[in-house]
C-alpha cells in the first residue's frame with residue numbers, strides 16, 4: 578500500500594512569505610490548508626469510554642473503528658506524548674497502522690494526560706497541541722482507538738513490566754509495541770528497547786523500534802519546533818531562513834494557537850482596523866512576538882487575518898513588554914527560561930471582511946507567514962500606515978473574505 582500523506586495540503590506554498598504580488602489562493606486550497614492546520618479532518622469517535630482506574634490507571638478510550646470492538650483480536654500499540662504530532666510521530670503511527678492492517682490486528686495509540694513532563698518537571702513547558710488536539714491528530718492518522726491514560730505519580734511509578742503485562746492488556750491483548758528507538762518506559766526509565774524486547778520474547782509480543790526521523794541531519798522533535806517558533810521574528814530569521822516555514826515543514830502543517838476573545842482598548846476601530854484581542858491558552862506555544870498573516874477560525878469559517886502577537890509596543894510600558902520575545906523554552910534557547918509571560922500570550926487579529934461581535938468566543942489562529950517584527954512607532958499615523966500595509970498584504974495573498982471550512986466544537 579502506498580503511504581497516505583497525512584497532511585497532504587500542507588505544502589510549502591501557503592507557508593512561505595515569498596508570494597508573488599498577485600497570489601490569491603483558491604477557496605479550495607485555503608480550505609485544505611486550514612483544515613490540515615487545525616486537524617479538522619479527524620473522524621468523530623464512535624464512542625468515548627471512560628474507564629475507572631484499571632490497574633489503578635483511569636483512562637479515556639476514543640474508539641474510531643468498529644474493528645476495536647473485536648476483543649478476540651490483539652493490538653499494536655504506539656506509545657508516547659505526541660506533542661505536535663510532527664512528521665516523526667506521523668511516520669511512527671503510519672507504520673504502526675500499516676503493520677496492524679497487514680496482520681489484520683487492531684491498532685491503538687496510547688498517550689498521557691497530562692504529559693509526564695508536567696509531573697516530572699516543575700518548569701512550565703509550552704505545548705504545540707493540547708491533549709484533545711493530539712487525539713484528533715492520532716485519529717486522523719488512522720488508528721482504531723486512542724487511549725488517554727490519566728498520568729499520575731502512581732502511573733509514573735509503574736514498572737515497565739507491569740505496564741506491559743497489566744496496564745496495556747486491560748485495554749487489548751498486546752501484539753506489539755511501536756516506539757522511537759530512544760524511548761524508555763516505566764519507573765526509573767528501566768523499560769529500554771532492549772529490556773522491552775526481552776520481556777516481549779518471554780510474553781509473546783513484539784517490540785518495533787523506529788529510527789528517529791531526521792530532517793536536515795537533525796532529529797525532528799517538539800523542542801526543535803518550539804525553538805523555531807520562538808525564533809520566527811529575529812532579524813536573522815527574516816533575512817536568511819524563515820523559521821516559521823521551517824517549523825511548519827517539521828510539523829507537516831501550519832501551527833495554530835487557541836484563545837478567547839476579550840475586550841481591548843477599543844482604539845483599533847478608530848485606526849481603521851478593528852481587532853479581535855485574544856488571550857491565548859496559557860500552556861500553548863505562541864510564536865514569537867511579531868506581525869503575521871494567517872487565518873482566524875470562527876465556527877465553520879476561516880477569515881484571512883493580519884495578526885500582531887504580543888503587547889502592542891507603541892502603547893505598552895517596558896514592564897509589560899520585557900522578555901516578550903522569549904520565555905517559551907525550558908532549555909532557555911531564547912532567553913529567560915521562564916513560562917510565557919502574559920504579554921507573550923496576547924494576540925490581536927484584524928479579520929478581513931468580518932463584521933460582528935467575537936467577544937467571549939474561543940477561536941483558533943493558524944499562521945501562514947511572518948510579515949515583520951513588531952515595532953514601537955513614533956506616531957499613530959506611522960502605525961496606521963504600516964498596519965494598513967500589512968492588511969493589504971493579507972488581502973492580496975489570502976483574500977478578503979471567509980472560506981467555509983469544517984467546524985470544531987470547543988468545550
Ligand SMILES: Cc1cc2nc3c(=O)[nH]c(=O)nc-3n(C[C@H](O)[C@H](O)[C@H](O)COP(=O)(O)O)c2cc1C
Pocket residue numbers: 841842843844845846848850851852854868869883884885888889890891892925926927950951952953954960964967968
Ligand atoms: C496587523 C497588525 C500589526 C500591528 N503591529 C503593531 C506594531 O508593530 N506595534 C504596535 O505597537 N502595535 C501594533 N499593532 C497593534 C495596534 O497598535 C492595536 O491593534 C491598536 O492599538 C488597537 O488596539 P485595541 O484593539 O486594544 O484597541 C498591530 C495590530 C495589527 C492588527
Ligand SMILES: Nc1ncnc2c1ncn2[C@@H]1O[C@H](COP(=O)(O)OP(=O)(O)OP(=O)(O)O)[C@@H](O)[C@H]1O
Pocket residue numbers: 656657658659660664665666668669755756757758759760787788789790791796797798799800
Ligand atoms: N523524530 C522521530 N521519528 C520517529 N519517531 C519519533 C520521533 N520523535 C519521537 N518519536 C517517537 O514517537 C513516539 C511519541 O513521541 P514522544 O512525544 O513521546 O517522544 P519524544 O521523543 O519526546 O518526542 P518529542 O521530543 O518530539 O516530543 C515515541 O515512541 C517517540 O520515540
